[in-house]
């Protein structure tokens with residue numbers, strides 16, 4: 001493996017603008033880089049489904065057909081603001097020059113490590129298992145690239161998503177699924193001073209509904225939160241409209257479904273008691289997944305970590321990633337830590353050593 005080349009690739013990729021929904025330049029670049037390596041490359045033009053100019057990129061390295069294929073997964077988009085990022089290296093870590101531009105090690109570190117490992121494997125004529133590379137777009141704005149991906153282009157049944165915080169060895173065996181709610185409560189306006197009894201207060205109904213919900217830390221695996229509670233009007237009119245926007249997450253599908261039902265029930269009951277009308281929508285953003293150390297992708301990872309002298313740490317994540325979508329498609333997939341620190345903040349940084357270890361891990365994973 002060529003550490004200098006890896007670092008150069010990373011610094012270069014970071015400087016290619018690819019804020020989520022504006023990934024085109026980065027997509028074209030990695031497509032070309034994979035083609036230059038001699039890989040078969042495919043794309044799917046799914047960007048217009050979610051307002052992006054980008055596309056998913058697939059790369060294939062044939063490898064030994066008697067071995068089980070592996071999918072190497074990372075995303076090409078970055079969070080906003082991530083325009084004209086100027087990275088620099090100091091004391092073995094890489095930072096962004098200004099804390100108003102986020103470094104984008106999330107997930108350019110994953111992308112560059114995969115590239116370097118494949119480049120090295122080819123240079124050394126290394127024997128590999130069949131390798132499928134999946135670089136997605138629109139991850140940061142809601143896993144849209146993976147959600148719209150053409151999974152018939154992926155034959156592998158196990159995947160590693162190089163896209164989490166924590167050092168190499170950190171293995172996210174479970175990620176929550178998420179449900180998003182939008183409640184609209186319609187009251188009945190009346191003069192609040194002259195005949196309040198003729199009115200129905202949307203605020204009172206919605207507030208009661210919310211206060212009867214189990215929220216925040218519901219149990220070890222489940223959380224829920226109200227993000228918006230919006231009502232506005234003069235004090236002399238009984239409130240006739242409230243909008244409530246909420247979410248629930250759980251790493252257990254049954255618990256997520258129960259939480260979803262209970263939040264709707266709480267709002268329905270309160271609206272009925274007050275005589276308010278309720279309209280709501282819920283949408284499952286993605287389903288949870290939960291693997292165990294016995295699952296084949298986890299034992300393969302453990303073996304590779306061990307070879308690199310790293311310990312395995314199983315962690316549970318509070319947020320979803322492309323791994324959720326892979327698992328929905330019957331691919332056993334985990335997200336792993338690749339050393340990124342304080343991702344999505346102006347202080348985001350990554351150790352050069354972790355970048356190197358990630359590339360070494362990819363080499364171990366694909367080695368026949």
Ligand SMILES: [Zn+2]
Nearest residue numbers: 075106107163
């Ligand atoms: Zn990410």
